Amino acid sequence: GQQVMQIPQYQHVQEGEDFTTYCNSSTTLSNIQWYKQRPGGHPVFLIQLVKSGEVKKQKRLTFQFGEAKKNSSLHITATQTTDVGTYFCGYNTNAGKSTFGDGTTLTVKP
């Protein structure tokens, strides 16, 4: 079935640096979602993208969906220690199946 590959698996940054995680699929996706999981916590929904080329912003977070709807990215500007966690991309089918990427774990050094 479809899979989404997420890179990098780990990213260590100094506070204030930018961070980007990428999600790639070999096939066209109808939608993509992003979730954040804090250490010891549970995944929390951040955003959903459905349109080709869509860009959405949430404060310092910028989400993009590629023109071909095969890739997506999450960019964080000027990271803060509160940004630490694992970021997952994923997609749903109408049949109730969800597939997630393997996640990118971000650590931020103060």
Next chain:
Amino acid sequence: DTAVSQTPKYLVTQMGNDKSIKCEQNLGHDTMYWYKQDSKKFLKIMFSYNNKELIINETVPNRFSPKSPDKAHLNLHINSLELGDSAVYFCASSQTLSTDTQYFGPGTRLTVL
């Protein structure tokens, strides 16, 4: 008020035992899920239920048996526990099958000794 709750939060047990994890959502959602997250944090869907009916069984061993007594509850029973079952199990819900936002429970950390 907790939207999706799971009990217990921690479960430590011996190989071969049978255990259950309970999940409840008070969001009025139709669809519920069970996920397994291993030590590498890979998040894999196990089951999805819609209005108490099984929709997806993602090649999970039949030692795992979900049960949905009503659409607000989805419990997971595991027979003959194995070392490889050690993981964090998350319950989640969404408004409908085609609604994409999922709300996750706090997770149950299962350790099999």
